[in-house]
Amino acid sequence: KRLAVFVSGGGSNFRAIHGAALGGAVHGEVVALVTDKPGCGGAEYASSNGIPVVVFPKSKSAPEGVSVAELLDTLRGYSVDFVLLAGYLKLIPAELIREYPRSILNIHPSLLPAFGGKGYYGLKVHKAVIASGARYSGPTVHFVDEHYDTGKTLAQRVVPVFADDTTELLAARVLHEEHQVYVEAVAALCEDRIVWREDGVPLIKSRI
Numbered sequence: 001k002r003l004a005v006f007v008s009g010g011g012s013n014f015r016a017i018h019g020a021a022l023g024g025a026v027h028g029e030v031v032a033l034v035t036d037k038p039g040c041g042g043a044e045y046a047s048s049n050g051i052p053v054v055v056f057p058k059s060k061s062a063p064e065g066v067s068v069a070e071l072l073d074t075l076r077g078y079s080v081d082f083v084l085l086a087g088y089l090k091l092i093p094a095e096l097i098r099e100y101p102r103s104i105l106n107i108h109p110s111l112l113p114a115f116g117g118k119g120y121y122g123l124k125v126h127k128a129v130i131a132s133g134a135r136y137s138g139p140t141v142h143f144v145d146e147h148y149d150t151g152k153t154l155a156q157r158v159v160p161v162f163a164d165d166t167t168e169l170l171a172a173r174v175l176h177e178e179h180q181v182y183v184e185a186v187a188a189l190c191e192d193r194i195v196w197r198e199d200g201v202p203l204i205k206s207r208i
């Protein structure tokens with residue numbers, strides 16, 4: 001399957017997926033990297049690995065950015081099957097969601113629906129988790145709809161939150177699980193191992 005990954009930052013999830021695709025654990029190929037931050041680590045990694053970088057959306061700091069229509073055309077040009085958001089901080093336009101039904105995933109660093117939505121990103125999520133007194137946290141992989149962090153959950157992992165945790169320690173513990181659960185979810189997506197329960201909840205079938 002042909003994958004487009006969207007990033008705004010360092011892109012460690014992108015690198016995990018790219019590595020899994022190269023190694024054969026994911027039956028797919030990252031054919032485009034989309035970013036709103038052309039100078040970010042994820043974009044640099046893509047360039048140095050021969051993956052074309054598409055800048056979206058256009059902004060003051062990224063005048064080379066493309067419009068929604070141009071983005072869709074570009075993704076069509078690369079015959080993209082699935083869109084994977086991996087630390088992409090902009091809201092996804094409705095046109096893209098319509099073009100890729102049940103084909104866009106995101107990873108979020110909390111157990112959704114807790115600690116999700118606009119404003120909950122990066123270290124802020126982990127800070128809020130610690131402040132709440134929650135004893136567990138962990139990443140959620142979910143399908144993407146037109147709002148922040150409200151699409152159907154596909155997979156989650158649980159990690160403990162310790163009494164003396166710092167946001168950085170918790171973030172690192174969650175990020176480690178993110179790489180694994182996102183690769184597992186993308187592997188399932190690429191192998192058509194996702195079944196939709198009658199009530200609209202997606203489930204991963206195991207191999208065999």
Ligand code: GRF
Pocket residue numbers: 007009010011012013014042086087088107108109122139175178
């Ligand atoms: C991750 O914590 C992810 O859950 C969130 O943004 C962060 C991206 O990290 N959506 P990276 O760029 O993949 O390292």
